[in-house]
Amino acid sequence: MKHGGATAERTAGGGFLARLGIRGKLNLLLLPPLAAVVLVSVPFVLTQASSAVAATQSATVAQHTQQLGGLVWQLQRERLLTGAYVATPSMAADQMLQQQKVVNAAVENVRSSLGSDAPDELAAALTRVGSLNELRQNAERRGVALDSVARTYHAVIGAVIDSLRLVPQLTSDAEGTRELTALEALLRANEENSLRGMALIVTAVSPEAGRSILDDATQQAPIFTDRFVQQADDEEDRDQSALVVNVEQSEAGRRINDLAAQVDNPRDSAGTTQYVADVLSASESQAGQRKLVQERVTGEIAEAATGRADAGTRLAWIVGIGAAALFLLVAFLAVAVARSIAQPLRRLTTAATSVADLAGTELVRVTDTEEAEEQIPRLATIDVVSSDELGKLAAAFNRVQTTAAELVERQALTRRNTSLMFANVAKRTQNLVGRQLALIDEVERNEQDTRLLASLYRLDHLSTRLRRNADNLLVVSGTRDDTRIAGPIELSTALRSALAEIEDYQRVKLGVVADILLSSALGADLVLVFAELLENATSFSPPGSMVEVDTMLLADGSCLVNVVDHGIGMTAEKLAEENKRLLERERLELAPTSVLGLFVVGRLARRHDLGVELLATPTTGGVTARLTIPPSLFSHRTGLLPKTEPVAAIPAAPAPAPKPRPAEAVVVTTVSTSDDARPAELPAPAIPALLGHGNGFRWFNQLEPVWPDAEPAEPPAPEPEPESRGGLR
Template sequence: MGFRNTRLRTKVTALLLSLAALWAFAAWVTLREGVNLLWVSQLDSSIISPSEPLLVELQKERRISVVKLSSSGIRSRKDLENQRKQTDRLITAFKESATSGIVDFALDDEGSRRLTDVFGQLDTLRQTRQAIDSGQMDRLRATSTYGDVIDSIYGLYGSLATLDDKTLAKGIRTLLGLSRAREVITREDALVAGALAEGRLTPAEHAQFTQTVGAWRVLADQAAADLAPSEKANYDKLVNGQSFTRLRNLETLLSEQDPSAGSLPFTADQWKTTADRALADLNTLVLTGGDRMVDQAVPVAVNVVIRLVLAGGLGLIAVIASIILSITTARALFAQLQKLRDAAHELSDDRLPGVVERIGRGEEVDLAKEAPDLDFGDDEIGQVGQAFNTVQRTAISVAAEQAELRRSIRDILLSLARRTQGLVHRQLTVLDVMERRETDPEELKELFRLDHLAIRMRRNAENLIVLSGSTPARTWRRSVPMVDVVRGALAEVEDYTRVTLMPMGDVVLVGRAVGDVIHLLAELIENAVSFSPPYTNVQVSGQLVANGYVIEIEDRGLGMKPEDLEANNARIADPPEFRITGAARLGLYVVSQLAKRHEIQVVLKPSPYGGTTVVVLLPQELVQLDPTPESQDGGPRERLPRRTTAVATAIRPVTAENVRTLKPARQAPAPEPAAPAPAPLLTPVEPEPEPEPPAEPEQRPVTEFTSNGLPLRVPQANLAPALRDDTPTQPDYEEDDDERSPEEIRAMMGSLQSGTRLGRSEAAKMLDEQSRGEA
């Protein structure tokens, strides 16, 4: 299953690599034979050829050393010194040839180990010679010591006979067996020559002689059994010839002689002549067989070369042709697949979103033009391309239907929201009329509750309008004090009594952003109140900063995880497309849309009290310094009208000393042309004191009449001047008739707070009365 999921390019590459590996294996199998022949040739020239004369000279030195141990004559000592010099010269040449750089590559581990053993045995010759010269070694030990050195060389020969051709390898092993038999004969010759020089053969030497005779005959017979028929005939002729017959006769005489006899049955000259002739004939047989092995190796080498050319050259040509064909085919295949892939990406990344967006805007879409058929040929990939064309048309059709469905749903939501908004506006108007004419505190309290619920319903209706991509109808033309904006947001929060409002400063908000900022703050404050314990408060504060105006909303709840904070901040900064299935947190989506509309930055961060702090940064374009403090009535700013006679407690804003200079709010035109210049921006503009009217004992209002002759009622006309409220009951603000201004909301909230305090006082009195009655 893993290989099925592999990319096509990887599969083609694996196929080419497997083909190349197969060719490399076949070429190596053939090349290995040629390399083996090359290594054998190198070993023959570097090790075997230099060691053969060394082997002969060691055999001669052994014979002369044994003779020297039997006779202390000057001639034998001089012959030994000359032989040792000849042997040392050949040892030096052998070591130089065997330690050349290329021999290390030709030898395997076994061959390297045996070559090291040969070098070690050759180094022991110095101690052996010293022992012979000092007379500390007898003839048997000297013969055995030289035999160990010579045996190490034959062991090296055995590790080098590693030809892959079985016939050649068998012939080489047979010749080595005959050469070992000749070595045993030379060992026998040295032992007998020493005994002849002394004139007697000790019982130990006699036993050793008998074993040596049996050893060379066994080795020769075993090697001869593996000879080719032609070679076997030459061996039989040699063994049955005159030289070996005389050698066997002398060996028989010496073997049958009593070991205690004081003399030998033949002379030294007879033995030397017979032994030299037999060794020379056997050596000729071995060398002749080696030459024939070389002649047989020539066709094998030629055959190896031919197979190497066929497997290497022709196979390489076939591999190269296969690679070229595979690459060209794969490129054409990849080009078609990439074209199909690019078409799929274009459909998913460009066409479908574009079609959906255009349908969402209500445009007509030509599906045939938006999804032209792609031509991929008539092969298998072309058939896949035709299927893709069908899928493409179907996908665009479905996307168009889905986009039309979403647009329809969005229009339905917007229509329902507009209707709900209109009904809520009418409901608020009715409640306003009822609140004004109601005098019963309990009934007024219930009306305030209905009024508050209606305001929250209006915010929910506006949420649907925002989710539908439209703009709510509430707008202001003139600036509104920031504290009134925040109070208007509090009026739309259910549990507003838990919110603590800090001083907001003498700052006004431009009219075009008042409705959206009220809505945004209401959503954030509602969220803070909802996700914090009921016994905690939510604090709202604001101040001027270098980049505008900051409002902080801090709760004392459980807070949010860092990953949740990061995800919510990302959702607010870059709001995703609204989907009906992703309506888990509509409040954050509404906040993000409102903030995006006015470039307002909203950031959530951990609060040091364990909850969450929301930082709302209003840009400089939306805020202005208030040139008219709250303590003065009238002026150029738009004050939010009151809807009830109750007056909320005003919070005196505090102006910071290090705030950034902002442009003041637009002031109303002065009544006279020569009006005094305004004060600096950071200092609230104090209006000039008006001249006090002349004191009159009593001022009576002028009675006005309607067209029917009835007197016109003027509110507060009969009140004392100190008790009059100059705020008009129906202010002139540029809102829809069914909208409520922030000033009205502030007045209503003040009345609600007064009623709440009254209710708490009455509840406390009832508890006191109950406790007194129980006492």
């Protein structure tokens, strides 16, 4: 893709904004938002601060109520005990006197906790509690009327509740006002229910004096209870209302109702005493339940109000500080940026022009991919709408994009042509090697000279290795060749196929090989991966050492193949570098040319999602290559087949004319130092495409050689020329 000529600058027009410099445009852009921030944040902060103060006041009132709730409950209990004592001549005064001491202690605790911060009305209410001393003395002598006891205590308790000033609370905390209104209704409902128990005692002794008190308490109690229930507007409030209703409908509540229904029944002195005891027991039981509910509700209201106060204060500080910081930061940046933009823009314009001039000589570095070439991106031209520094930069950047687009297009074409060239060379080499192997195979079948036959075997093996190099080149080109193997193959067959493509195959020792069947898509590529790993292991380990290959099935179903050598090994830094190359995609022309094998293994591993890792061999040095095959790429057969013998070696000495061998088994000679070593049978690779001519397995199905008593003299072989291998190191 190519852009057109140089972008035409539209210097005419542009209006007022086009004539402004960078500083003027920044000021024009920033002033309205800053003004909006100030106009919005200041009222918001003030509102949140006011809400926080109101919530704090609600929390303070709820805490005072929580402190006085226990005092109110103790006063109610003292009233019941006093009434029962006066109404029952046989009752001892110990319990009543003890309760009076508890009330006095509660008053002192409230005074000490509130200190000098206690409101005047609350202090007056506490003082009024002290006025009960005269009534207490008369009650101890049973010289006071029961209705007077009920009314006096009711007045003192009402004064304590009124001193809290729960309703109305003229604050901006609407939620707090609602909660405190409900709390005030709950306190009065509890007082009326407690007064009802006292009224039953009064009525039982003096029906005329107690009837009015009983009727009034019976009417007022449900009114205040309904008021509390009606204030519930969320799930938490409804739970609180349910608790209050449950107390009303509890066993103690039903006993109170039953006793109220029996209050007018005629009874003698003993019956009256028993009735008073029953009322006292039921009233105390219900009062205890109401106390628990009241403490829970009061605590939740205080906690909620404190949370609202903290949240409002925190939000006010955050918004206030944030708005101030934003205002100062934007003002500072406006000045600093306005001063710093013009000159850098001029420098950027010059730099962009230089990049456009030099970009034609640079290659585009892209991430390696095996997919088809993506469409060349089309870069959008930047319109020049002003004559300031930004306009000049846009014009220069258009030149950069034009050149960059040409570079990308040219480089993509180069990569495509290079890949096609590699693929053509690889396929031609494969064809030539195949023809060469076919000719060698034909000569082997007709040759009877064992020395010449051994040389032909070596030539056959070298040709097979040459075919592997062609396969590597095909992988480098990014072309997939799915025609080498027609169907699934066993893992042992893939390993032996790989041995046929390396030089020192006789130094490889197969251990336990999992009896699994590899998928068709994986077989050919896995043979190539094994060949590269085995070539690397044999090339960088001492000639007398063995390369060990074993497999195991992992708990997740994967198959792990270990290729262990005991050679020179690599440093930890080098291992980390090579493992990184195995995982990451890279272009071969950007990687060192000595790592062709690593490039091939890495690309094939990424193609099939194989896990490849190089580790240091423990104790003996060397490198251990670990290849993990996912369970989706193979199927299980019968189990594990032990393969402990070393792989066969090509006979190095001439032998008499071979004799035919059975067709169903192949003969492979094992590495041995004895003169009478006999061949050992080894299953032939069951690879359909490798059973024909020119595929590197002639020595598996040739006649068995016969070893002579002495080897004839053999002229010294010429020094081999250095060979460039595809090893990993």
